[in-house]
Amino acid sequence: MTKLHCLGTAGYHPSESRHTSCFFLDTPSILLDAGTSVFRLKSLLRSKSLSIFLSHTHLDHVMGLTFFWDLLAPHTPLETIHLYATEAKLKAVETHLFHPDLFPVIPPFEFHPLEELGARFQLGSTQCTWFPVEHPGGAIGFRLDMPGGSLGYVTDTTCETGAAYWKEVQGVDWLIHECNFTDAPQERQMAIHTGHSWTSAVLSAAKDHGVERLILTHLNPLVEDRDPIGLEASKRSLGTHVPDHIYLAEDGKSFDLSVR
Ligand SMILES: [Zn+2]
Ligand SMILES: [Zn+2]
Incomplete structure (x- = not known):
C-alpha cells in the first residue's frame, strides 16, 4: 500500500494551519518538494534512503x-538523501540556498540532475x-x-485545457494540482501575474483531460478557511x-493511493 502524506499544503508562506509545499510517499520513500513542512517527516521516516x-x-x-x-x-x-531536480535548480540549491552566508553546512545530499x-x-x-x-x-x-x-x-503552474x-x-x-487562487477577477489577475492557477480553470481542465481523482494544493495561506x-x-x-x-489537501491528511 502506498500512502500519500500531505505534510504542507500552502503556497508562498506558512499560516497557522498550513506549512508550505511538501508531500511524502511512504512506499517508495519519495518526497515531493521540500517546503517548511519537512520537519514533519521525522515521525514518518522508516527507510534508510529518501528520494526528494x-x-x-x-x-x-x-x-x-x-x-x-x-x-x-x-x-x-x-x-x-537523493535529490532529483533539473541541473539548473540543483545548482541554485547548492550555490544560493546553501551559500555560507545563508546556511553553515550543506547536508549530505546526493545530487541527480534529471537531464542525465x-x-x-x-x-x-x-x-x-x-x-x-x-511558471x-x-x-x-x-x-x-x-x-x-x-x-x-x-505545481507551480498556470492552468488551461490543452x-x-x-x-x-x-x-x-x-x-495533485496546485490551486492557489479563487475565481474572483482580481485573483485571476494575480494568478496570471505570478504563474499560478485558479479554481474553475483547474476543475474544468482536469475534467477535460479525464482526471477522476484530483487533490488541490498550494492553497492561499491568507485564507484560514475550510474552503x-x-x-x-x-x-x-x-x-x-x-x-x-x-x-482539498490539508496538512496532516493522508490518502491511500491503492483505493481507486
Ligand atoms: Zn510555490
Ligand atoms: Zn513557484
Whole structure:
C-alpha cells in the first residue's frame, strides 16, 4: 500500500494551519518538494534512503532542505538523501540556498540532475517521468507509476485545457494540482501575474483531460478557511463539468493511493 502524506499544503508562506509545499510517499520513500513542512517527516521516516523530487527552487518548495541535519540518523533511520531536480535548480540549491552566508553546512545530499536520467527513468519499481510546466523561472511536474497506483504532481503552474503537461498525466489514478487562487477577477489577475492557477480553470481542465481523482494544493495561506479557494462556488458554477472526486489537501491528511 502506498500512502500519500500531505505534510504542507500552502503556497508562498506558512499560516497557522498550513506549512508550505511538501508531500511524502511512504512506499517508495519519495518526497515531493521540500517546503517548511519537512520537519514533519521525522515521525514518518522508516527507510534508510529518501528520494526528494523538486518541482523548482522557489523558497516555498525548498526551505525544508535546510532542516535535514535533524532528520538524519541517529534522529531517524535515514542515512542517504537523493535529490532529483533539473541541473539548473540543483545548482541554485547548492550555490544560493546553501551559500555560507545563508546556511553553515550543506547536508549530505546526493545530487541527480534529471537531464542525465532522461525524461523517463526507473527508481526501484517506480517509473518516474518529468516534464516542464509554465511558471516564472521554470518548473517541472512529475508522474510516478508505482506498483500500487499512479500519481501526477503538478505545481507551480498556470492552468488551461490543452496545456502540454496534461498529456503527461493522462490516465493517472490520482492528480495533485496546485490551486492557489479563487475565481474572483482580481485573483485571476494575480494568478496570471505570478504563474499560478485558479479554481474553475483547474476543475474544468482536469475534467477535460479525464482526471477522476484530483487533490488541490498550494492553497492561499491568507485564507484560514475550510474552503480557501472557493471550491464549492466553483463546483456550483461548473455543474457536472468537474472531476468525480475532488479533495482539498490539508496538512496532516493522508490518502491511500491503492483505493481507486
Ligand atoms: Zn510555490
Ligand atoms: Zn513557484
